Each structure stands twice: as C-alpha cells, then as structure tokens.
Amino acid sequence: MTVTRHGPLPDGADPYDVTVVGAGVVGCAIARELARLPLRTALIDASDDVGNGTSKANTAILHTGFDAVPGSLESRLVRDGQRLLASYAADSGIPVEPVGALLVAWNEEQLAALPGLADKAVRNGYHSARLLPAPDVRAREPELGPGVLGALHVPDESLVCPWTTTLAYATQAVRAGVHLHLNCPVRSVTPGQPHTLTTGRGALRTRHLVNAAGLYADEIDRFLGHADFTVTPRRGQLIVFDELARGLVRHILLPVPDARGKGVLVTPTVYGNVMLGPTAEDLDDKTDTGSTAEGLALLREKGRRILPALLDEEVTAVYAGLRAATGQEDYAIRAHPAQRYVSVGGIRSTGLSASMAIAAHVVELLAEGGLPVTGGREPEPVRMPNLGEAFPRPYRDAAMIAADPEYGRIVCHCERVTRGEIRDALAATVPPASPDGLRRRTRARGGRCQGFHCGAAVRALFEEARR
Numbered sequence: 001m002t003v004t005r006h007g008p009l010p011d012g013a014d015p016y017d018v019t020v021v022g023a024g025v026v027g028c029a030i031a032r033e034l035a036r037l038p039l040r041t042a043l044i045d046a047s048d049d050v051g052n053g054t055s056k057a058n059t060a061i062l063h064t065g066f067d068a069v070p071g072s073l074e075s076r077l078v079r080d081g082q083r084l085l086a087s088y089a090a091d092s093g094i095p096v097e098p099v100g101a102l103l104v105a106w107n108e109e110q111l112a113a114l115p116g117l118a119d120k121a122v123r124n125g126y127h128s129a130r131l132l133p134a135p136d137v138r139a140r141e142p143e144l145g146p147g148v149l150g151a152l153h154v155p156d157e158s159l160v161c162p163w164t165t166t167l168a169y170a171t172q173a174v175r176a177g178v179h180l181h182l183n184c185p186v187r188s189v190t191p192g193q194p195h196t197l198t199t200g201r202g203a204l205r206t207r208h209l210v211n212a213a214g215l216y217a218d219e220i221d222r223f224l225g226h227a228d229f230t231v232t233p234r235r236g237q238l239i240v241f242d243e244l245a246r247g248l249v250r251h252i253l254l255p256v257p258d259a260r261g262k263g264v265l266v267t268p269t270v271y272g273n274v275m276l277g278p279t280a281e282d283l284d285d286k287t288d289t290g291s292t293a294e295g296l297a298l299l300r301e302k303g304r305r306i307l308p309a310l311l312d313e314e315v316t317a318v319y320a321g322l323r324a325a326t327g328q329e330d331y332a333i334r335a336h337p338a339q340r341y342v343s344v345g346g347i348r349s350t351g352l353s354a355s356m357a358i359a360a361h362v363v364e365l366l367a368e369g370g371l372p373v374t375g376g377r378e379p380e381p382v383r384m385p386n387l388g389e390a391f392p393r394p395y396r397d398a399a400m401i402a403a404d405p406e407y408g409r410i411v412c413h414c415e416r417v418t419r420g421e422i423r424d425a426l427a428a429t430v431p432p433a434s435p436d437g438l439r440r441r442t443r444a445r446g447g448r449c450q451g452f453h454c455g456a457a458v459r460a461l462f463e464e465a466r467r
Contacts, residue, residue, distance in 0.1 A: 002179040003430055005048055008202045009181060015194040015205035016042045016179075018371065020212055021186055021220055023047070024055040025162060025355050026347050027212035028169035033359035035176035036376045042204065043170070043178055044197075046185035046216075048433035051166035054214050055352070056440060057236070057289070057321020059278065060269055061252060062086065062096060062158040063353040066121035066129055072330040073361075075124050078350045081357035085165070086158070088356060091381060094164045095270040095388025101157035101252035102137060104148055106305065110256040111149045117256070118152055129154050143248045145308050157252050159270045161387050162352050163440040168384050169355070171429045176379040180430065186213070189223035191339060208340040208371050210362060215286045215324050217332075217345040229332040229345045233286045234325040236278025237295040237318070239303070242448050243272040243389075245313035253306055264302040266310065271415075271443060272389035273316055276303045282325065289320045316448050323348055333358070335365035342366055385421060387443055394418050411461070412454040414447020422458065426465035435462055 004010070018034055020027050023045035031043040047053065062085060065078030089096045105111040114131055121129040130153045137151040138144060174180050183201065189209070190196040197204040211220040218231040246268060255263035267275050279295045296318060304311050324346060326332050331354075332346035342365045344358065351358065367373045386393060394400050394407035395416045401408035406420035425432060425441040432438040435445065435458060444458045445451030451458065 001174050001429060003174055003182070004180070005182045005433060009184070009199065009204055010179070014040065015207055016040050017206070018042070018208040018210065018366065019044060019197065019204060019206035020210040022212035022214055022217070023050040023170065023180065023182070024053050024212065024214050025051060025058070025166040025169070026344060026351050026358055028166050028173065029355035029359040030210055030212060030344070030362050031173040031178050032169040032379065033363050035173045035178050035379050037373055038375045039372075041178045042181060042206065043173060044181045044184040044186070044199065044204070046183070046200070048183050049437045050170040050180070050430060051163060051440070052437075054321055054323060055162055055166050057238070057319060058162040058352050059238070059265070059267065059275070059349055060160055060162050061267065061353070062160040063350050064126050064154060064156045065124055065350070065353070066126040066154050067117060067257060068124055068350070069329050070120060070123035073333060074331045074350060074354065077331070077354040077357040077361060079125055081354035084356040085160070085353060089160065089165070092168050093384040093386055094168060095161050095386055095391055097159040097268070097270055097388070097390050098156060099159055099251055099268060100153065100155040101254050102132070102141065103152040103154070103254045103256055104137065104144065104306070105150045105256055106147055107149070113256050114150060114152045121154070126156075128156060141250060141253065143307055143309050145305050159252070159268060160352065161270050164384050164387055165352065165355070167430060167441065168382055171384070172379045172382050174429050175382070182433070186220060186223075189220065191224055208366055208369060209342075210366070211341070211343040211345070214347070215322055217324065217343060221343045221345065224336070224339060224341050226334070226336065226343065228334050228343060229326040229328065231345065232325045232327065233283045233288070233322040235281040235283055235288060235320050235322055237291050237299065237320040238275055238277030239296065239299050239315055240317040240319070241274040241276065241310060242314040242316050245274040245310055246272055248307060248309055248313070249274055264299060266303065266306050270388040270390065271446070274310065274313070276310065278321070283322070286322065289322060291318050291320050295320075314448060317446070317450065333361065333365070335368055337369035340369040340371070342369070385424060385441070394421055411457050412444040412447065414449050414454075415443040417442045417444040419461070422461050426462065432462070435459055438462055
C-alpha cells in the first residue's frame with residue numbers, strides 16, 4: 001500500500017496508466033472505480049489529506065435528485081449515485097439516516113411553485129414526493145416559525161457522513177493498489193504520450209489523466225489547452241448548533257430553490273447536532289473560507305424565520321466551504337479522447353450523492369480514449385468506524401470494551417470519543433496528517449467545547465503516533 005506525503009515522488013520506470021488529480025469525494029470515488037481494473041493508478045492532491053477541500057464542508061445530504069434539471073447529466077448521475085451510495089454505505093459502515101425533507105413554502109409565490117417541483121421530481125424519475133397542506137406540515141414539524149402555507153415532502157432525502165464516505169473510497173483504492181500522493185500540487189501539465197505533470201514533489205508521467213481538482217479544475221483544464229468552464233468559488237457559511245437542539249427538527253427543512261441554488265436550510269446531521277446554512281457568496285479568492293459577521297447575521301435571520309427556537313440553542317461551530325460554481329446548470333464533465341483526458345468540473349454539493357455514478361461514467365469516458373477496462377474485479381470490502389449517533393458507537397458497546405478496554409476510555413467527553421477509536425484512526429490505511437484530519441475521522445474535538453478540555457490529550461496521542 002502506497003500513501004506518500006513528503007519527498008520526491010517514487011521513481012517508476014513506467015508511467016502510470018491513469019492519474020486522478022484531486023482527492024475529494026469525487027476524485028476518491030474515481031480512484032476506487034479504477035482500482036477494480038488491472039492498471040497502475042495514482043491519486044494526487046495538493047492538500048495533506050483526502051477530502052480536505054470542498055468535500056469536508058459539504059452539507060452532508062444524500063440527495064434523491066428530485067430537483068435537478070430533468071434530462072441533465074446531473075439528474076441521471078445523482079439518481080443512480082444515490083442508489084449506489086446508499087447500498088455502499090450500508091455495506092461499509094457509513095452512517096445514513098433517511099429522515100426525509102420538507103420544502104417549506106412561506107409565501108404565495110413559493111406555494112405556487114410546489115406543484116411544479118413535484119412534477120419536476122416525476123420527470124427526474126422520483127415518484128414519492130407529495131404536497132402537504134399547512135396543518136400537516138405543522139404536525140410534522142411543530143417548531144416551525146409562523147406563516148407556513150404548505151410544503152413538498154420528499155421522504156427519501158437522507159443524512160450521510162461526507163468525511164467517512166471520502167475516506168472509505170480512498171481506503172479501498174489504496175488497499176487495491178492505487179498510489180495516493182498528497183502535498184502534491186500540480187504546477188503545469190505537458191500534454192503528450194505520456195502526459196508529464198510537474199508537481200510540487202517532482203515530475204509524474206501518466207498515459208491517461210482525470211481532472212477532478214474541484215475549485216482548481218478550470219486551471220488544470222487550461223494546462224491541457226481547454227477552456228470548457230470557469231470556476232467561481234461560491235462560499236457557503238454554516239452554523240452548527242449543539243446536540244441539545246436535535247429535538248427541534250425531524251426533517252431536512254429546505255427552502256423553495258431559486259436560481260442561486262437550494263438556499264438556506266435547517267438540517268440535522270448524522271453526528272446528532274443541527275446545521276443552519278449555507279450562504280451563497282461568489283468570490284474571487286479560491287482560498288477564502290473565512291466566516292463573516294454579515295454572513296452569520298443573514299443565517300440567523302433566515303433561521304429565526306424557519307425555526308425560531310433554534311436561535312436560543314448553543315452554537316458548537318461556525319465554518320465555511322467553497323463550492324465550484326461554473327454558471328452552468330449541469331456538471332461540466334468533458335472527455336477529450338484524442339488526448340486521453342477527462343475533466344470533471346462544476347460538481348456542486350450533489351457531487352457527494354452522485355460520486356459513485358460519476359466515477360463509473362468517467363471510466364466509460366476513459367475507455368473512449370483507449371483505456372483498457374477489461375479484467376475488472378470487485379475491491380476488498382471495507383468496514384469504516386461509525387461516526388453516527390443513530391448507530392452503535394464504541395463507548396456504548398460492552399462487547400467491544402470487554403474485548404479491548406481502550407474502547408471504554410473516553411478522551412473527548414463532548415463527542416464520547418475513545419482512545420481506541422483515536423488509536424485506530426492514527427494507524428489506518430490513510431491516517432490523518434493533522435488534528436483536524438483526526439477530528440473528521442473520530443469527531444474528537446468536534447463537540448461543544450471545541451477541544452478546550454480534550455485538545456491537549458488528543459494532540460499528545462497524535463504526536464505520539466507520528467513519532
């Protein structure tokens with residue numbers, strides 16, 4: 001198994017058959033799909049960890065695709081991907097909660113839009129959405145603010161853990177022979193047979209190239225002589241409320257969408273807390289993940305309308321993510337067979353749900369460029385540590401604790417994370433490179449005190465493992 005983070009890239013006599021640039025949830029899914037084939041494959045990323053860009057700040061919803069543009073590539077891939085990921089999650093230990101969603105109408109214009117959204121769902125192959133009158137909406141969500149006129153109920157929208165999903169894909173890929181090279185930014189690409197990538201860790205040669213670089217996908221695209229799309233970073237700020245707020249909301253509460261996206265929502269998470277957001281701010285800076293007073297004030301204003309009691313609850317965290325907006329209504333997935341190159345751009349928040357279907361689609365496109373895709377085999381199954389509150393966790397599992405007392409020794413009391421879980425994460429196939437990476441693998445330091453009480457102990461365990 002090969003995971004590298006430092007030093008020159010390994011010097012292989014032959015070029016890689018395929019290299020995937022970008023180790024977010026989509027890039028890792030593509031690497032996992034390629035790992036089924038008898039190929040020499042690399043997955044590279046500029047960051048020191050997988051899922052460390054847009055993927056880590058996803059709103060963590062497993063979408064049905066009911067509101068995609070009918071007939072679009074996104075519609076098909078989200079629909080297929082939701083089914084694939086739901087099955088994969090059940091087999092791999094990724095927490096998923098099918099809580100359903102309500103698109104809530106607060107004025108006559110929004111109410112008038114709901115039948116069209118129900119029809120749109122049918123045209124997207126989703127037939128379970130139902131219109132609800134105001135009393136039924138109130139019965140389902142008694143804490144909603146005043147003025148609800150009706151809603152569209154989408155029962156199959158679910159919560160999912162985006163961190164575990166990305167890590168599961170990467171783990172399976174690496175165990176099946178994919179080389180994962182991190183801290184490996186691409187500086188330039190010289191197209192050829194093979195392509196030569198100049199990276200921050202030296203040159204890498206590859207016969208086929210997949211560009212899943214997220215916010216930087218347009219820049220990689222230009223290295224290959226294309227300008228199919230331009231990425232505008234769209235910042236989404238979010239507020240995370242304490243687990244004590246979880247009883248206030250039973251569904252994912254969605255606004256009636258507009259041209260800028262799905263808008264501000266209130267949603268539970270698989271970790272047991274409640275999230276409010278995101279904003280949608282188009283920026284020039286692809287690194288600006290800071291929160292602003294104006295953005296948070298906007299979210300609180302929206303939240304007060306949707307779920308007034310939520311604003312009285314404790315805030316656990318505030319964060320922001322950047323989405324790769326292209327101004328197009330569909331994914332910008334393009335094949336250039338003569339160059340043996342596929343670009344995977346414009347993947348919005350639905351990319352988590354669509355990830356496995358995107359991966360299968362990309363491999364089909366690579367085959368058009370001459371990639372041999374015969375001799376496939378299923379990768380060895382993985383079973384990921386559970387981070388979801390709705391499923392058994394080690395601190396409550398008497399059998400696990402009896403077999404290994406480290407699962408009964410809690411380090412992070414806010415999130416009930418044990419020494420055994422931290423030890424396992426630090427020794428995993430794709431271990432964390434930082435305490436933040438450890439948090440995404442275990443929830444340690446992710447609770448109401450944000451590491452004030454456990455931070456030193458968690459840091460000590462992390463440093464000890466690095467030595």
